[in-house]
Amino acid sequence: MSRSKHILRFVLFVCAAGVLAGAFAAVAVRAGTVVDVKTVYFDEKRTDEAATIYFDRDRVRFDASEGGRKLILIARRNEKGEPVCWVIDNDSKTYLEIDRKGAAEVQSQMERARLMFEQQITNAPPETRERVRQALEAQYGAVMKKKPVIEFKKLTTGVVIKKWSCTQYESYVDGVKFEDVWAAGEKDLGLTASELQVLAEMGELFSGMSPKTNAFFQVGRGAGGFAGFPVVVVEYRGAAKHEKNEVTAVRQEKLDPKIFDLPQGLAKQKLTQ
DSSP, X not given: OHHHHHHHHHGGGBOOOOTTGGGSOOOOOEEEEEEEEEEEESSTTSOOEEEEEEEETTEEEEEEEEXXXXXXXXXXXXXXXXXXXXXXXXXXXXXXXXXXXXXXXXHHHHHHHHHHXXXXXXXXXXXXXXXXXXXXXXXXXXXXXXXXXEEEEEEXXXXXXXXXXXEEEEEEETTEEXXXXXXXXXXXXXXXXXXXXXXXXXXXXXXXXXXXXXGGGOXXXXXXXXXXXXXXXXXXXXXXXXXXXXXXEEEEEEEOGGGGSOOSSOEEEOTTO
């Protein structure tokens, strides 16, 4: 599961790269919404990053860099009208495809592994049981944990950040504070309900594999989500602030529709690896 964990983590560090800018021929373009995001790490050992998210009706694209590796995430609907995400690694010329069926298979695989490990702990002699648990958690930590309960609490409205009026939320994971979120109305940012729906569908795909996903993918998730688009998200590790994602600009641009297509010549990797 390390591969999936790495990819799911990358979406939290989205940054502007323009990786495929020179790969596309001139074709018809149409207006879309481009959102610039800056990621600041409170740990001074980590370098701050910049981000750009491209929206075009029912599709969205992230260009990202993590540890010097350039990655791309494209979310849209397939020919059946169902949500699908492609995670593209340009360095290795490979990609992963995440759809509802694949996400469910990964979630089922993780749950079966967790139950198997719990059985091993139960069957271990009492004097070694704790050591067995610690060893399994050290090697399979993400698999050992049950799906957490994520809750958003609305605090206040009318908080002005730059030119946007925002509603402030707090998110909790199993009762422990995880994020501060300031969200603006999608219309104020030039986004549409269908564009936010794409993010919500991405959140559904990721939630089974990596439940503690960033607030960008918790948009509108019923009682457990929040309304609008996150303008600022501060994430915590325990009581300490870990990182801040902040929208720095929103603009309308003509976008080449091919940037939302899966590039040719990539090798498909198996998601359950």
